[in-house]
Amino acid sequence: MAKQFVKGNEAIVKGAILAGCRAYYGYPITPASEIAQTAALFMPLVGGTFLQAESEIAAINMVYGASGTGIRAMTASSSPGFSLKQEGLSYLAGAELPCVVVNIMRGGPGLGNIAPEQSDYNQAVKGGGHGNYKTIVLAPNSAQEMCDLTMLAFELSDKYRNPAVVLADGFIGQMMEPVDFPEPVTEFAEKTWAVRGVDRDRMNLVSSIELDPDDLERHNQKLQSKYEIIENNETRYEEYLLDDAEFVVVGYGIVSRLVHTAINQLRDEGVKVGMLRPITLMPYPSKRLAELAALEQVKAFSVIELSNGQMVDDVRLAVNGAKPVEFFGRMGGNVPSIKELVHEIKRMMRVL
Amino acid sequence: MSVKILGKSKGFYDTYERRPGNNKKQTHYCPGCGHGILHKMIAEALVDFDVAENMVFISPVGCSVFAYYYFNAGNIQAAHGRAPAVATGVKRALPESIVISYQGDGDLAAIGGNEILHAANRGESITVFFVNNAIYGMTGGQMAPTTLIGQKTTTTPYGRTLQNEGYPIKMAEIIASLESPVYVERVMMADVRSKNAARKAVRKGIKNQIEKKGFSFIEVLSTCPTGWKMTAPQSEEWIKTTLVKNFPLGVYKDIADEVEPLDLSLNLATPERIPRLIGLEQDKMEFDTASMKIAAEIDQEIKIAGFGGQGVLSLGVWLSEIGMREDLDVSWIPSYGPEMRGGTANCHVKLSHNSIGSPLVTHPTVLVAMNRPSLDKFEDDVVEGGAIVWDSALIDIGPKRKDIRSIPVPATKIASDFGNTKVSNVVLLGVLAGFSDFLDPLVVQQVLPIIFKKKHLLEINLKAFQKGLELGRELKN
Incomplete structure (x- = not known):
């Protein structure tokens, strides 16, 4: 395909759609709003869902529901909104649901400003919500990588059943550069764990609750071994x-x-x-x-x-x-x- | 304590394998609790309507968090209060599924107030069961948003007061006040008669979803003998004598018969159509870079500045679009963040034969100043030997520096002569193409039709460009 001169934020959405994402739930915030706007433009055209949610919290939980059905789903925000999504991220990580969350970081703490910062590093990389979990975090430095790493985020997220965060800053989001878009992804592994409203899924459960301390410890240990495998195989x-x-x-x-x-x-x-x-x-x-x-x-x-x-x-x-x-x-x-x-x-x- | 659901429906698992302990046949609910009865009504309805296998059950946080022990369906357990948002994500992805969003009073009416309100307002095609027992059962009998005035709970030890906690919230009434919901009813689990009415409401709420009618909301006044510190019969009596007085039963809204079924079908595009649908195949122009009349080594750092509305950002984008087709590495970044102070808009453009590191331009090789504040602000930053192109129709005093090339262009005047001051940025583009060595006018002329798709706009812009080009060539010589 021809090179296209696009904003980083726009490249994210096009990359996501090429990666097979068909659900975008989000809430507007500067400097990430172009992501929602671009998704609003294209998702309906490819038969996907775009919904401006009532809150960042609702958006990430809609992603939780969509992802639970096995489809590729995403949300995006900027720092204050990313804070609000942390509860949902913890549940997604606990329930081992894949999804992609984009954070176009801006100045903080609090309302801060809309200029670029990288001050959400710890929040994104060390977990951010409650519990012993980590998300995969990818850090693009160009519009091309906004596309490529968003696509990679979907792939890794599905492969490891773990949320993946694309962590960029206001500049990378607002910058325009030529992007060479790849062909759409056509091969997807079947998600036998998903809940799809059909007979064969009636024993499937998407949940993060484990009442028994031994069970929960085992679950946590499983998560930690997963992170270790990710570390061995996916460091870039x-x-x-x-x-x-x-x-x-x-x-x-x-x-x-x-x-x-x-x-x-x-x-x-x-x-x-x-x-x-x-x-x-x-x-x-x-x-x-x-x-x-x-x-x-x-x-x-x-x-x-x-x-x-x-x-x-x-x-x-x-x-x-x-x-x-x-x-x-x-x-x-x-x-x-x-x-x-x-x-x-x-x-x-x-x-x- | 556990309750056996009598005459178990096929909507439930045969044995409750997920339930911890040895008792795999009975639920975890307390004797006299309304949850078990409501679960049974839902399961029965789904089986009767032959949609049990299509159900996706969203369980909340609260006593019914473990509903997935029982329902023979795909189960999704949601965060506290978020069930309607999760249900939205599920239903939008699986329009043919039957999505049950089941919540207690704290979950739905307190922490999840926003999610239920908006799911209802959007008219999500789901069925919501709202179990109102006026107390937080699971966490040990704390106040719920529906706790009655004077009612003692572990967090209202002196009784709920109007002054401190306000009135109990009436969700059925609130939801019914919205336009989208098709069916809102409040029922109770008190005696045989009221349970029969409740069963009818459950079936109607589910049937509405099967018929794609939209959002149904059934509020169930339900017993909590443990939380209320009563026996089961006392609890049922308390609902009838007290709770129902605060939460009147009835159909608050029913327009299901009046509305047309929703078209919820997904029209997923096939992969081969995707690139075109997202605008990736519209520009397949081929440019012969070998024959282009541009310098062999380009490394331009350009800053364009002016008032908002002068087309400052667009001019930068066009330069980059052209540069990209000249096979240069290009980047564009708008004034953004602290640089926006002072009301001027500006953008940074880099065009280079080398790969571009920083996209920021601190010391421009070319400054395009479209108003006086921009010239004042950036004049000193321009590199020695660089160029300042400035709109002499708007700026009365030109650059003071002698070590740069000053290029006055009455761009706004020229544009105004064409009858549209908005094309002044295209005049400047023409000037840049005329005097510089990094823009090939032939490439620009081919790119302009991509930028200006409307014929009348293209015509005037081509003229403006031509005029600027001539001016630029004169300046060059």
Whole structure:
């Protein structure tokens, strides 16, 4: 298909439909509203459902119902709305229902503002709702990846019967770039666990309740082993100029785009710096970071986020004291300039 | 304590395997509890109407959370209060299924107030059973939104007061006040006669769904001997003497016979139709990039700024659309967040033969300033040797800098001469195509018809572009 110049938020919906998603339940919020608007435009045309729900809570529970029937379903929001969806996410994870939830992060806490932040990292990656659960978290850094990773989110979510979150920021959502859309997905594994209102499903149950402590512990252990399998099989990251790098910058989403440009400038100055960009935040590329930390050539890590320093904890855990891990962050919707980044990376690397 | 559902219906599992413990034949409900009777009425109706296998039963949080132990159907257990939202997701996906949304008073009328109100207001084609026993049974007898004034519960130890908790909420009346629901009735589980009436209401609510009539709501005043600290007979008596006075029985709404069946069918598109339906096949123009008249090394960072409504963002999108067809890497990002302060709109466009890292433009190679505040704001940011294209019809004083190329264009004036000031951005596009080395005018002329699909719009825009192009070429020489 021809390349199309589209907004990241629009690419999500087109990717979702190509992935076979036929139900979108959502509530409008800036800077994620184009997702709902695009879904409203296209879902009815492909015979799917678009419904503007009465609340974020209702939307995620409609997704719970739709997903329980075995169809691919999604919702999307921005930070305050994502908070409201956490109850539903916990139930979806507990009932092992697949679904895709998009969070176009904005400034917080509270009402904050509509500018880009990455301050929902912990909420998305560490669970967010109650209980011992995790969601798969994918972090696109381009309009192309808004499509590709949304499609991947549906695939992984079905494969592991676990909710998947596409975690992007306001910039990636609002940005327009050319997107090469793939062909529609046509092969879907049968969901024998689903409740489809037919005779053969009459023993099927979608539920997250386990009264007996031993049963619930077993269920939790099963979830933890699932997360381990996901970690072993689904970790994705991108490396940029790491072969001879003495300094490793870690950044995801829009930050990785800024760091890419900053690294090019630093390389021109002869600074041996490279980047590791996590594409999956859950599972996290901890193993690769540990490998890099063990290399003699690597002197230090620096983590850059649009937050108070959330992902940096995961980098520190992975590096485990082997090398220094520095942090630089901006908050409130402010984005560092390339000049600022170059300066900060140099400062953190102590080459100023 | 457990109650045997007498003469078990085929709507129930033979043995309740999911029920913990050894008793797999009886329910977990207390003796004298109304849930068991209502369960039986629902199961019987589904079997009688021959739709038992099509049922999807949504169980709530509360005493009936374990309804899935019993109903021989696909069961979905919902979060507290959310059953109508879950039911919505199910019914929209499975229009041929029979979706039963079953909730208690705390679940439906307190924590789930919003979900029931909107499911009813949308007229979801589901059947809702609302079990009102004026108390929270499962959590140990706390106040419900339907608890009566003066009624003592574990969280109203001195009795519910008007001042502190307000009146008990009357859901049947509220739901009946909405336009969409087709059938709303309140019944009670007190004596043989009232149970017969309840059975009739249950059947009607389910039949409505089979006939695709829309939303049915049956409120059932039900006994809770344990929560009320009464015997079973005392409980039934209390419903008749007290509860029913606060919650009058009756049909609050019934328009099922007047409405036409809903068309709930899904028309799922086949995969091969999807790309066209979502607009992915409309533009298959091929461009010969080898013969394009553009520079060999393009690395442009463009900022376009002006008032909202001047077509600032559109001009940026067009530049990117053209760049994409010139096989360049392109990105566009609108003024967004803190940059929106000050009432000017702007966008950042990058066009490059190299892959684009940051999409943000801090130091533009080209600034297009469509009003004075934009010029003032961004003039200093332009790179040395860069260009500032500015609308000299709107900006009286041009750039002060001498190390940039100043390109005054009376764009608004030209556009106004064409009879439409809105085309001033296309004039500027023409100027950029004329003097710069990153836009091939032939590509632009081919892209314009994709942008302006209406013939009369295309005509005027092509003219405006041509005028700008001539101007740009003059400026270049």
